[in-house]
Amino acid sequence: MATTEVASRTETSAKEEGRYLYCVAGAGEKVNLGEIGIAGNKVYTVPHEDICAIVHNCSIEPYQSHDQELAKSWVIAHHKVVDTAWKRWGTALPLSFNTIISRDSKSNAEQNIQDWLKQKYETLKRQIARVKGKAEYGVQVFWDPKVLAQTLAATSPEFRKLEEEIKTKSRGLAHMYRQKLENLIKGEMEIKAEEWFNDFYRRIRKNADEIRVDKTKLAEQGLHMLLNLSCLVSEGNYPRLVNELDAINQLEGFSVSLTGPWPPYSFVGIA
Amino acid sequence: MEPIRPCHATLVDLLDRVLDKGLVIQADLIISVAGVPLIGVNIRAVLAGIETMLEYGLMRDWDEGMRAGELGYRVSPGASRIIKNNAPVVALSKY
Numbered sequence: 555m556a557t558t559e560v561a562s563r564t565e566t567s568a569k570e571e572g573r574y575l576y577c578v579a580g581a582g583e584k585v586n587l588g589e590i591g592i593a594g595n596k597v598y599t600v601p602h603e604d605i606c607a608i609v610h611n612c613s614i615e616p617y618q619s620h621d622q623e624l625a626k627s628w629v630i631a632h633h634k635v636v637d638t639a640w641k642r643w644g645t646a647l648p649l650s651f652n653t654i655i656s657r658d659s660k661s662n663a664e665q666n667i668q669d670w671l672k673q674k675y676e677t678l679k680r681q682i683a684r685v686k687g688k689a690e691y692g693v694q695v696f697w698d699p700k701v702l703a704q705t706l707a708a709t710s711p712e713f714r715k716l717e718e719e720i721k722t723k724s725r726g727l728a729h730m731y732r733q734k735l736e737n738l739i740k741g742e743m744e745i746k747a748e749e750w751f752n753d754f755y756r757r758i759r760k761n762a763d764e765i766r767v768d769k770t771k772l773a774e775q776g777l778h779m780l781l782n783l784s785c786l787v788s789e790g791n792y793p794r795l796v797n798e799l800d801a802i803n804q805l806e807g808f809s810v811s812l813t814g815p816w817p818p819y820s821f822v823g824i825a
Numbered sequence: 826m827e828p829i830r831p832c833h834a835t836l837v838d839l840l841d842r843v844l845d846k847g848l849v850i851q852a853d854l855i856i857s858v859a860g861v862p863l864i865g866v867n868i869r870a871v872l873a874g875i876e877t878m879l880e881y882g883l884m885r886d887w888d889e890g891m892r893a894g895e896l897g898y899r900v901s902p903g904a905s906r907i908i909k910n911n912a913p914v915v916a917l918s919k920y
Contacts, residue, residue, distance in 0.1 A: 575850075578848065629843050629844065630839065633831070637831070648842075649847045650843070650844065650845075650846065650847035651843045651844050651847075653850060670850070681848075692834070771837075812827075812828040813829045813830075813831065822847060825850065
């Protein structure tokens with residue numbers, strides 16, 4: 555029975571049943587943004603008062619694929635639509651990838667979107683106001699254990715004393731001493747890392763409107779990631795943030811990576 | 826310091842935002858498939874396939890001690906573009 559029902563549907567009507575939701579913007583316009591969506595779908599707005607949802611028509615099925623290039627192109631397309639809306643209207647509340655609104659027994663997908671916009675109007679307006687005129691920047695701070703170990707070894711009297719002692723030892727003993735010294739330095743760096751984290755976090759926090767701490771990741775070229783932050787930054791704060799990052803980047807053994815401006819992916823909540 | 830524009834950022838920077846973040850919908854009338862975490866994970870698993878292999882190749886050259894210290898951290902090639910002293914910006918997966 556169910557199979558017959560599915561088979562009898564025309565491709566067009568099945569395709570019309572869902573709405574893929576990219577973002578919500580602070581504009582009440584009804585516009586067609588062109589075929590810029592995932593898989594070249596036509597993207598348009600569903601307005602309610604002075605806000606709108608940016609959508610494309612789709613079937614009620616999540617986008618899934620084992621084709622890496624295809625999946626990658628979808629994620630990039632999702633971002634590009636959000637970015638387009640964000641640049642056009644100045645604000646956009648991005649949705650997670652694969653947010654699809656379905657019809658239900660009472661209404662079709664478009665009505666459901668309008669009902670949702672109406673129901674959550676206050677929440678959405680509040681969130682739009684919160685991110686208005688601000689952009690998200692990704693800030694990652696790395697430290698180089700090789701460089702910082704050398705600095706520590708050179709500046710700590712305790713480590714220097716050990717270093718001197720090693721020179722007087724036989725080859726076998728020197729090796730043991732060397733290992734002991736390396737472990738001590740490693741332990742010391744772990745303690746230091748916490749101090750660096752707190753110091754840099756405070757300095758970056760001061761120059762951002764809002765901040766999110768993300769999980770650190772494995773870094774390349776033997777570096778360690780100390781901080782992985784998303785910063786919501788107003789135009790006024792941006793130059794001050796960059797100055798602070800430049801100062802950290804110039805410290806011996808530290809480097810900073812800055813990406814952006816991103817739409818405020820990390821600064822939207824529940825609606 | 827000039828930011829790396831999103832169009833030159835790595836795929837990981839993008840995935841972290843598009844898959845893991847964004848507005849979460851809560852409404853009775855609306856069926857949101859994004860509420861099912863599996864979907865995001867599926868896409869990430871597919872994409873992570875490339876990254877893990879890349880990472881594997883890179884990891885072999887790593888110092889054992891450094892690696893032990895990093896246990897518990899998430900594996901990702903996201904940090905492939907470090908700016909320091911105007912060094913060239915290297916991006917693993919540009920889009």
